[in-house]
Amino acid sequence: MLPGAMPLAGHLWQILRDPLLFFERQHRHVGVAVVRVGTKPLHLVTRPDLVRQLLNDPVTFDKGGIFIEGVRSLAGNGVATCPTADHKVQRPILQPAFHHRRIVEYSKVMEECADTLARSWSDAQQLEMVRTMHRLAAEVVTRTLFSGPGAAHAAQEIQRLFPPMLAGLYRRMFIPAAWVHKVPLPINIAFDTALSGIHRIIRREIRTYRADGRDRGDLLSAMMHATDENTGATLTDTELKEQVISMLMTAIETTGSAAAWLLHSLAENPDAEGAVLEELRRTVGDRQLNAQDLGNLPVFRRVLTEVLRLYPPFWLLSRVTTRPATIGGYRIPAHADVVFSLYCLHRDPKAFPSPHRFDPDRWLPDRVTAEQKQAQMPFGVGTRKCIGDVYGLTEVPLIVATVLRHWRLRHATDVTVTPLVKGTMRPNSLPMVVTRRTAAFVY
Ligand code: HEM
Structure with missing residues (x-):
């Protein structure tokens, strides 16, 4: 559990005050960090290879979690919000x-x-x-x-x-x-x-x-x-x-x-x-x-x-586990919320030198790296x-x-x-x- 969580609110106030800064700070930590919104733990995956791993396993990491549940009950079960079983159809x-x-x-x-x-x-x-x-x-x-x-x-x-x-x-x-x-x-x-x-x-x-x-x-x-x-x-x-x-x-x-x-x-x-x-x-x-x-x-x-x-419109996405899962050696229980931030992945200095700098030439064919391609999504x-x-x-x-x-x-x-x-x-x-x-x- 990350420091700074309050008894009932968890990290909610820090997230609401400056969400990007909050999640960027968590990215300095480990492959998976636990953030709390209220009493709900969110498992934040911070490495691009692990994010790709979870996205390629939609049966274990189903669409759902904090960003989907509230939307689904109001906007319905369309392709963007439905669970994997319906999505296949x-x-x-x-x-x-x-x-x-x-x-x-x-x-x-x-x-x-x-x-x-x-x-x-x-x-x-x-x-x-x-x-x-x-x-x-x-x-x-x-x-x-x-x-x-x-x-x-x-x-x-x-x-x-x-x-x-x-x-x-x-x-x-x-x-x-x-x-x-x-x-x-x-x-x-x-x-x-x-x-x-x-x-x-x-x-x-x-x-x-x-x-x-x-x-x-x-x-x-x-x-x-x-x-x-x-x-x-x-x-x-x-x-x-x-x-x-x-x-x-x-x-x-x-x-x-x-x-x-x-x-x-x-x-x-x-x-x-x-x-x-x-x-x-x-x-x-x-x-x-x-x-x-x-x-x-x-x-x-x-x-x-x-x-x-620099500015991925969907800066933070969520999934929910349908069964216990291990990711990067870290165990996540069933029915847990898993989140990942495209904003933070895209500004990871390991993949993008001077990550906050606007530099279109980093995408020139002879400059683009495997790390860059892996992190950009x-x-x-x-x-x-x-x-x-x-x-x-x-x-x-x-x-x-x-x-x-x-x-x-x-x-x-x-x-x-x-x-x-x-x-x-x-x-x-x-x-x-x-x-x-x-x-x-x-x-
Ligand atoms: C620059 C423009 C866009 C960006 C950056 C973008 C980004 C994304 C991302 C990141 C997802 C995946 C969400 C997840 O994995 O949870 C997504 C899904 C989706 N997007 Fe886009 N989107 C863009 C434009 C559009 C447009 C123009 C449409 C429709 C006309 C659209 C329709 C959808 C739909 C329906 C899904 C859900 C797909 C599925 O679950 O099968 N998007 N988008």
Whole structure:
């Protein structure tokens, strides 16, 4: 047991005060450390090889634990939260919705949303980029999910309802006492209203899609028409709704935060920004950038990889043991919470020299090391690896490149941008001023 635990709260106050610092300190210790949230012990795995070992054994280390339980009871048993037994059935049904062919279709929505946003700005305007990127991410995922007649309205509603819903889910992760969330306080009422509003929108969309049965080429159509290879079964309305919630919960925060971090990092590192722009100019020229171009932009890819190293949106993940397990010689009982921090793994000095430094060139083919590759896992590992990895790796650079093409972004004031930990890790605040690029800069 680590020092500093209080009788009933455990390490809760230290975690709530500065979660990143708390977990980084624990990483100095051993392969597995025990942290207490209230009276609940969490087994924190601090070595990348051990994290990979547990992620590759989803039967022993099932999805669950502190970050999932509270979410599952509210958001349902979709692919992101369900236990391994259900996941074996759900994931193959959903996988075709993320086929390359589908991503190319979704990328047209991504391009269009980013282009509309970039065209809506005016010279010298100041914008809060965290909010802007999260709203854009909500619009993109809603419009790739739903492209029917109600899509634009659904996107607006999700943009409005998602932040209070997420804030409530986060509170439920760290404050497991259910009664606290039932007290009719404004924050609890806002959460209940947001959650029921989101459920209502999804039910309405599913009803519309069922009525005409068409495949509209979007994510909801893909999920609705997908079948279980073995049984031929399709998803019921309730299952579909849970999958849509899974997608919203995983897609918006991650891509919104990654895009905001990318804009921040490029503004802070004008050399890297210049190299990205030069590569875009050389490779894409004057025409509209599209998803196919992304494979030909190695400089941009290294910058993005480095941003996802420094700022992995899912900074802390959890599992629960279904039976006693031994990991790195350390024994963990059955039904125990196991956690690991991608943020800390990605900043381990043993894998990444000068770990806090932004250095995209550490990903150059002749510099990248085996330790680095082992420690880097922004999309997770194993059977629960992100199903939207290609989607995210298409959306984030498409958005940022589209914005950069028109605008030069710089931090508005002397704000210190630091990570803010909610469900995911995002910049605390990112006010930026946009300056229209002169013709010479537009590629
Ligand atoms: C930069 C963007 C993204 C990052 C860094 C990211 C990261 C992750 C990580 C780390 C996991 C694994 C969680 C665990 O092991 O417990 C995950 C799972 C998942 N992600 Fe993503 N994600 C991103 C974008 C997306 C997008 C755009 C979607 C959907 C459109 C998505 C859908 C999912 C789903 C459904 C899961 C659960 C997969 C499963 O359990 O089979 N993600 N993501």
